[in-house]
Structures are given as C-alpha cells and as structure tokens.
Amino acid sequence: MPVISVESLSKSYRLGQINTGTFSRDLEAWWARLRGRPNPHLRIGETDHGNRDGEELWALKDVSFTVEQGEVLGIIGRNGAGKSTLLKILSRVTAPTSGRIRVKGRVASLLEVGTGFHPELTGRENVYLNGAILGMTRQEVTRKFDEIVDFAGVEKFIDTPVKRYSSGMYVRLAFAVAAHLDPEILVVDEVLAVGDAEFQKKCLGKMGEVAQGGRTVLFVSHNMAAVQNLCRRGLLIKNGRAIYFDEISKCVDEYLNFNNSHDLPQFTLPIQSDVPIQLDYVKVVNEDNEATGVFSFYEPVRVLIGLRVHSRISRIYVAFHVQDNEQQTLLFSRNFESNIDALSKDWLPGIYVYSLQIPGYLLTPATYRLSVHVASSLPAKIISGADRVCPFDIVDTGSVRMQAGFPWVGKVSFFPEWVLRET
Secondary structure, rough: OOEEEEEEEEEEOOOOOOOOOHHHHHHHHHHHHHOOOOOOOOOOOOOOOOOOOOOOEEEEEEEEEEOOOOOOOEOOOOOOOOOOHHHHHHHHOOOOOOEEEEOOOEEEEEOOOOOOOOOEEEHHHHHHHHHHHHHOOOHHHHHHHHHHHHHHHHHHOOOOOOHHHOOHHHHHHHHHHHHHHOOEEEEOOOOOOOOOOHHHHHHHHHHHHHHOOOOOOEEOOOOHHHHHHOOOOEEEOOOOOEEEEEEHHHHHHHHOOOOHHHHHHEEEEEOOOOOOEEEEEEEOOOOOOOOEEEEOOOOEEEEEEEEEEEEEEEEEEEEEEEEEOOOOOOOOHHHHOOOOHOOOOEEOEEEEEEEEEOOOOOOOOOEEEEEEEOOOOOOEEEEEEEEEEEEEEEEOOHHHHOOOOOOOOOOOOOOOOOOOOOO
C-alpha cells in the first residue's frame, strides 16, 4: 500500500516587483520604470521582473505519482525543474496551489544545509529540538544520541553553537539527525553535494539501511550513478511536469536523451546598434554540434560565443566564466591569453564566433552556468555581456570512481599521472 500518494499536484507563484534592498534604489528603479527606462540597477544580461505584476509562474503542474513503503524513489531533472518545490510541499514547508497529497508517517527532511537548525543553539540542543519536531520523546532521542554524534563526527563540537560550524559539519549533523531519528519517510535533497568522500559514502549506505528497515526515501541528486545504485524507480520532472515515472534505468536514459528544442541552452541578446561591438549569443553544444543541456562526465562541452561588430574596431576583449550554483567561478579565460591577435586584429562589421572547449573529465557532476563579458579596452569597461546563462548539467552514468564506491568530491576533478618508483 502506498505511503505517499500525489494526485494532480500543482504549485504557482505570483511574480511581481523584486525590491533592490534599499528604499532609495527602489525609488530610482520606480522612477526609471515610470519613464519607460530600464532599471538602472540591473546587471548586464539580467531580466527586469518589475513589469510582470500579476503574472503566474507554475513551479509544478499536474504532478501525480505514488511511493510504496520501503522504496527509495529517485527524483531527477534539471535545476529549476520543480524538484525542490515538490520536496518542500511533501515536507509541509509550503502548501500546494491545488491537488491532493496523502502521506502516512513522520517525515524527516534534509532540504538544505542545516534545515530546521537554530543557529544560536548548540549541536546537542538542535538534536533534541529536531527530535521534538518529529514528535519523539526526549528518552527516544537520548537513546539515539551517541549514534547520531558518532555518525556525524562532531563529538568535540557537540556543545558549540551550530552557527560556528563549517558547512560540512552542519550537513553531517543535519543528515545524521534526519536519518537516525526513525522517520517513516526520509526526504534528501542533494546531500551528496556537501561533505568529503567518506561521509558521502556513509550517507548512501545509511539511506540503503533506512530503506531495508522498511522506511521510505525520496532522493534528489544530479549524480546519476548514485541514483541508479540506490533507487529502483525514478521520477523525471521537467518544467514543473512529471514527464516520466518508471524503472530508474529507463528514467535516467530518458533524462539524458530528452532534448526539447524550446529549452536549449542558448542565450541571445537583442541588437544594440549604439555600441561598436556586442555579445550576440552564447550557446552550449556537444561534439556533434547539437545544442544540449546534459553532458556525461566523459564528454567535452563546447561553448560558442557570437560577437556582432557594428563598426570598425581595433581591439576586442572577451572574458569567459564557468560558475556553479553558489555563483563561484570555477573556470576563467580571456581571448587574448591564448590568441594575441585579438589585440591587433582589424575587426570589420560582421558576426564572429569564438569556439571554446571544456574538456571531459574536468567538471564534476552538477549544474553549471556561463558568464561572458565583452570590452574594447583595458582596464575593462564592459560594453556588452551576459551573467549566469546557458545552464548545463554534468552527470555521472557510472564512472570508475562511482563503481569503486567513492562518490565525487570537489568542484573539479583531477587525474594526474601517478609515477611510482622504489627507493
């Protein structure tokens, strides 16, 4: 009998004015909007949401599925597909707009690092607080306490306020609490994105133990190998809709192969005739020159940067960033660093395309975005550009590292030559 039953679940958000953080900046943005001018505080490539009052965004639309007791269900999809919104509704963090949900049993959720923790309380106090939230008595929590602390590896800091914990300590304790306090349903969102390899392996093992004990796990991850190793069935979500619900291997294949021409990772800027040169477009393609948003860990990622030159110009500087979900720049390059001709070329009006290749075996499984900026002089005065566009996923479909039981750790991978000699 299903322990989770979801019928025609939908969730919408009403878009409106996004404030800038201060009254004076809000006033300047309002005055510019009143005169039909762009928001002066927008960054290049950023969208102005100020004129979208009343518009609805459907984060989830008509999603239905069931989960049996003791099942580990893998929920996969690209960033922004609606996975986290679904988990928040199931965890009763937010309410659905329409539809029906039936959940039998206590739900323990790890949706973000330290979900449910009070920063001013110590690790010990937060363990008891989370137990109380789950409806457990103090005696029940005390019985599990030593096991939780040992699993998290924070014995020395258990009486320290958690606001002083590192992100790794935070997530280790949060996962230990969620997994050990006997919930009937465990909800885990990208816990493997934080922590070292040993802890990630412990997490996978613990989720397997939870399922073997007859409890249910909902597991969201971009690590396809981990999902396939742990789950029997999968739910694929795209643009808020459940487009595939079946055996996990079929679900992963569908995720990797699904390519909607209306959702390709390409960003095009409107023509700016008042500047000598502008960024025309940014596009991500595979080895067959097909635009796609999903790459195997082994595949190179090719980036095409289109430049539109309106009038003759002698120098063009182009900067390129690859950023993760925390907006950290992992890779960075400039055109003149590999081709000095960019500084002396006589650029005539027309469209030019730079092609760059991010090699395979470099970016670890996750979602990444690109930022590109164009200037005509140094120090750079940016003429045109785009920030955090063209999202693409790197997925692991069964690398040697995963097969050996060592999940990915770190933002980039490192495969040096190991030279052994006897001394």
